[in-house]
Amino acid sequence: MEKLIKNSWSRDSGKPYAQARILRHDAHPEGLDVDRIRFPEAGRLEMRADVGHIVSVLLGKGILRFKNDPRQVYSLRANVHFYLPPYQEVVLEMESESELIHVASPSASQTRGKQFLLRDEMFLAACASGSQSFRWIFTPQYLSRRIFLHHDQTLLSKSGNPVSWFHTTMFDVTGLPQNEDGESVFKMSYNSRTEVNVCYDVKGIARVRMAQHPYKERGQTWGPWLPLTGESTYHLNEAAGGPEEECRLNEITQIPQFFRNKHEVYINKGYVSLFCMFDPAPTGVERHRPGEYSDYEPLSQVIGTDLYENHRREIAGYDEMVNQLSLARATENLEGFHSSAVWELYLRGRSAQRDIETELAQTLAKEGNGRETVLAHWMQANVTSNQ
Numbered sequence: 001m002e003k004l005i006k007n008s009w010s011r012d013s014g015k016p017y018a019q020a021r022i023l024r025h026d027a028h029p030e031g032l033d034v035d036r037i038r039f040p041e042a043g044r045l046e047m048r049a050d051v052g053h054i055v056s057v058l059l060g061k062g063i064l065r066f067k068n069d070p071r072q073v074y075s076l077r078a079n080v081h082f083y084l085p086p087y088q089e090v091v092l093e094m095e096s097e098s099e100l101i102h103v104a105s106p107s108a109s110q111t112r113g114k115q116f117l118l119r120d121e122m123f124l125a126a127c128a129s130g131s132q133s134f135r136w137i138f139t140p141q142y143l144s145r146r147i148f149l150h151h152d153q154t155l156l157s158k159s160g161n162p163v164s165w166f167h168t169t170m171f172d173v174t175g176l177p178q179n180e181d182g183e184s185v186f187k188m189s190y191n192s193r194t195e196v197n198v199c200y201d202v203k204g205i206a207r208v209r210m211a212q213h214p215y216k217e218r219g220q221t222w223g224p225w226l227p228l229t230g231e232s233t234y235h236l237n238e239a240a241g242g243p244e245e246e247c248r249l250n251e252i253t254q255i256p257q258f259f260r261n262k263h264e265v266y267i268n269k270g271y272v273s274l275f276c277m278f279d280p281a282p283t284g285v286e287r288h289r290p291g292e293y294s295d296y297e298p299l300s301q302v303i304g305t306d307l308y309e310n311h312r313r314e315i316a317g318y319d320e321m322v323n324q325l326s327l328a329r330a331t332e333n334l335e336g337f338h339s340s341a342v343w344e345l346y347l348r349g350r351s352a353q354r355d356i357e358t359e360l361a362q363t364l365a366k367e368g369n370g371r372e373t374v375l376a377h378w379m380q381a382n383v384t385s386n387q
Contacts, residue, residue: 001027046089047084068089122325125353140176164276164281172271192296283303
C-alpha cells in the first residue's frame with residue numbers, strides 16, 4: 001500500500017468543481033473516503049444524504065443550506081469545519097477558488113454522531129484554562145488544532161473506532177533533537193493507530209521517511225526520503241494485526257508490545273500544514289515526547305483513568321462554548337452573545353491560551369536553540385485574526 005499519495009485531479013463534465021480522491025473506503029485500513037474538492041468557478045455541491053461527512057474549508061467562502069429547513073443556513077470560510085450526520089439533505093454553494101477537504105463514511109453504520117456540529121477555529125483557539133490547553137495544542141514541534149477528538153460524536157472507522165480530525169502545522173526542525181544521521185527531525189512511531197496526513201500548505205523543503213522492519217533502537221534501516229508538497233498525503237497505514245506489525249514480549253512485564261508506523265519528518269526553512277485523521281482517535285490527554293519515537297498512548301491505557309475523566313469534565317464547558325459561538329458566527333448572530341457567560345468563557349480561554357504560548361516561548365528562549373523564533377509566527381499574540 002502506498003505511503004505517499006500524490007493528488008490526481010479530475011473534473012466531471014458539467015461540474016463546477018474538480019476532485020482529487022485520496023483514500024478509498026474499500027482499499028485503505030480506515031474504511032473511509034477522503035478527497036479534496038476545488039472550485040475553479042462558483043458552484044454547488046450536493047452531499048450524499050445516506051452517509052456521514054466531515055468537511056473542512058481550506059480556502060474561500062460559501063454557504064451551507066439544509067434543504068428541508070430554510071432556517072438552517074450557515075456561512076463558511078477558511079478554518080471552519082463541520083460534521084454532517086446521515087439523513088440530512090444539504091447543498092454547499094461555494095465561491096470561485098474555494099477548496100475543501102472531505103471525509104465520508106461508506107454507509108450510515110460507520111457514524112455515531114446524530115447531531116450537526118460546526119466548529120470555527122476562532123473559538124477552538126480559546127479552549128484553555130490555567131496552564132492547560134484542550135483543543136489548541138501549541139508545542140515546540142507543532143500546532144495541533146483538535147477539531148474532533150475521541151469523545152466527539154462523528155465518524156467511525158471500519159474497525160468501529162471513533163476517528164479524530166486535527167488541523168496541524170509542523171514547524172521548521174531548527175533546534176530539535178537529532179537522529180542518528182545528525183539531522184534535526186520530528187520523531188514519531190504510531191504503534192497503536194494509523195494516521196492519514198493530507199498536506200495542503202507546504203513551505204521550504206519538507207520530506208518524510210519510514211523505518212524498515214525490524215525496528216531497532218540503534219542502527220535503524222530507513223526507506224527513502226519522500227518529498228512533501230501541498231499536493232501530497234503521507235499515510236501511516238500499518239494497521240493492527242497487519243503483516244507489518246511487530247510484536248515483542250516485554251522482558252520485565254511479560255506483556256506483548258506492538259510496533260508500527262515509525263517515521264521521521266524533516267522541514268527546513270518553512271512548515272507543513274495538513275489535516276490528519278487518527279484511527280483510533282486520541283482522547284486529548286496523550287502527549288508526544290520530543291526527541292523520542294513516541295506515540296499517543298493506546299486507548300486501553302487512557303479510557304477510564306482519573307486523568308481522562310477529569311479531562312472530560314474540564315473540556316465540556318469549552319466544547320459547548322465552541323459549538324454555540326461557532327454557530328452564532330456562521331449565522332451572523334455573534335453580537336448577541338457579547339454579554340453572555342459563554343462569551344466571557346471565550347475571552348478567558350483566549351487570554352489563557354496566549355499566556356501559555358508566551359510562557360513556552362520564554363522557556364525556549366532560555367534553552368538557546370532558536371525554537372522561539374520558529375514558533376513566533378504561529379502564536380496567538382501575533383495573529384490579528386485567523387478568520
